[in-house]
Amino acid sequence: MWAGRVLHAALSRAPRGSRAQSALAQLRGILEEELESIRGAGTWKSERVITSCQGPHIHVDGAPGGIINFCANNYLGLSSHPEVIQAGLQNLKEFGAGLSSVRFICGTQSIHKDLEAKIARFHQREDAILYPSCFDANAGLFEALLTSEDAVLSDELNHASIIDGIRLCKAHKYRYRHLDMADLEAKLQEAQKHRLRLVATDGAFSMDGDIAPLQKICHLASQYGALVFVDESHATGFLGPTGRGTDELLGVMDQVTIINSTLGKALGGASGGYTTGPGALVSLLRQRARPYLFSNSLPPAAVGCASKALDLLMESNAIVQSMAAKTLRFRSQMEAAGFTISGANHPICPVMLGDARLALNIADDMLKRGIFVIGFSYPVVPKGKARIRVQISAVHSEEDIDRCVEAFVEVGRLHGALP
Known part of the structure; x- marks a missing residue:
């Protein structure tokens, strides 16, 4: 109690500027502690910078050559x-x-x-x-x-x-x-x-x-x-x-x-x-x-x-009709390879991995192989339900889809997600 009165008296005598700086320092400490806990949990979300228009093939800052994009909501390819x-x-x-x-x-x-x-x-x-x-x-x-x-x-x-x-x-x-x-x-x-x-x-x-x-x-x-x-x-x-x-x-x-x-x-x-x-x-x-x-x-x-x-x-519904076959092609090939794909008959194809760090590491290695996908973890999805959400677009070619599956199989084996 006495110590609290002394601290209060000291703060009341301190110049206003120094008290504001002290509050800011306290805030920085709280924020850095929270940010470090996110990094430590393996759920840190980095933003990749796209240097081209949205589409099935994009350019990504720091990634060599053209990248096939499998994580946009550009379902019909109309963004460009x-x-x-x-x-x-x-x-x-x-x-x-x-x-x-x-x-x-x-x-x-x-x-x-x-x-x-x-x-x-x-x-x-x-x-x-x-x-x-x-x-x-x-x-x-x-x-x-x-x-x-x-x-x-x-x-x-x-x-x-x-x-x-x-x-x-x-x-x-x-x-x-x-x-x-x-x-x-x-x-x-x-x-x-x-x-x-x-x-x-x-x-x-x-x-x-x-x-x-x-x-x-x-x-x-x-x-x-x-x-x-x-x-x-x-x-x-x-x-x-x-x-x-x-x-x-x-x-x-x-x-x-x-x-x-x-x-x-x-x-x-x-x-x-x-x-x-x-x-x-x-x-x-x-x-x-x-x-x-x-x-x-x-x-x-x-x-x-x-x-x-x-x-x-x-x-015309021609674009709409092209989605089902491409979605089925990806889902069936991934399941045949041994991956668990959530949902059914939707171009959102979550590759279920469970571990947040594993999802992020696989996504990073996929980018090195020319495939843009993102790992999702808590709090976007429940703890223990980390995944890579792949999204099929009407403007993906069959070759794009096959290349994505091949990269997943290679990286999945590298990280022990596949036998």
């Missing part, structure tokens, strides 16, 4: 499609670099309204609203829609943006075990006392490559008077016969109430996200969704790129 780029350039010239404002003040252009209408038409919904990202769309939805009278039921492996969005709302929160329909039904029974019940799930889960059983989810939602929300970020553009997503793939487009998705993956790869669903919901989001009200409008170039990507998809 000439028509997509040209549409972005045209909007940049005609509508400028940006709006310098939010939508409801002076940040809405005709191109924003046109893209929203096109998104709604693509998903066969009443209306749509644009956000700077799908993370923002998820941050804006639940707080605006749900109150303390309502309940939200969320798959335990939903994307971080869904989890964070749900945390922002005052609804009663239920978390059901991953893809466990018996547990979801039990939670729905428990949640009957609430006004609205919203089941929230990813359509395709980005870390595991598995797909939500939407037919069963929609059946349970109908049985217990619930609504269904699906995040389609890793499905829009390439799942389903015409690329509408998991609800089209599983035949429940008329049963899913709300869809959130991104423009930053298959649909051109720039940025932006959206919510599409009932017109009244979209109108409410324009009034109350905080990321919409307080974030700048989506830049015209990004709007142009996404709009052209949607045009290409609605004109």
Whole structure:
């Protein structure tokens, strides 16, 4: 007690500058200790610098020659499609670099309204609203829609943006075990006392490559008077016969109430996200969704790129149809070699390794062999579930896929991941 009074008196007499420096030194010490613990755990995430446009073949700073890229969300290869780029350039010239404002003040252009209408038409919904990202769309939805009278039921492996969005709302929160329909039904029974019940799930889960059983989810939602929300970020553009997503793939487009998705993956790869669903919901989001009200409008170039990507998809499904065979080629060859690949029939192909350091070391050695992949470990995935997530693109050639498998086999044996 006495020592504490002495310390307090000494600090109160110290010049303000020295006290600030002391606080900064304390902060540095805390931060360095935390950073060192991340390094020590083998979960440090380095950023590789790409010196070319996104595509199946890229140039990476410090890596010799051309690199085959197997870890982008560029599912349809549209990130560097000439028509997509040209549409972005045209909007940049005609509508400028940006709006310098939010939508409801002076940040809405005709191109924003046109893209929203096109998104709604693509998903066969009443209306749509644009956000700077799908993370923002998820941050804006639940707080605006749900109150303390309502309940939200969320798959335990939903994307971080869904989890964070749900945390922002005052609804009663239920978390059901991953893809466990018996547990979801039990939670729905428990949640009957609430006004609205919203089941929230990813359509395709980005870390595991598995797909939500939407037919069963929609059946349970109908049985217990619930609504269904699906995040389609890793499905829009390439799942389903015409690329509408998991609800089209599983035949429940008329049963899913709300869809959130991104423009930053298959649909051109720039940025932006959206919510599409009932017109009244979209109108409410324009009034109350905080990321919409307080974030700048989506830049015209990004709007142009996404709009052209949607045009290409609605004109032809040829790109979509090329995905399945390439995904099967990679998965079957890797499993035949002895690797465990999570998920099924999705271009996200997680190579399960378990150990975080092993995943990082294999990814580093793959780059030396001309293959760009990334190791994923805690906190991105649960502890003990480290993996390398390989993502197949429509613009990968069969030779690209075969070369990737050959490199995995060579490096896997080198590190003892294969016999």
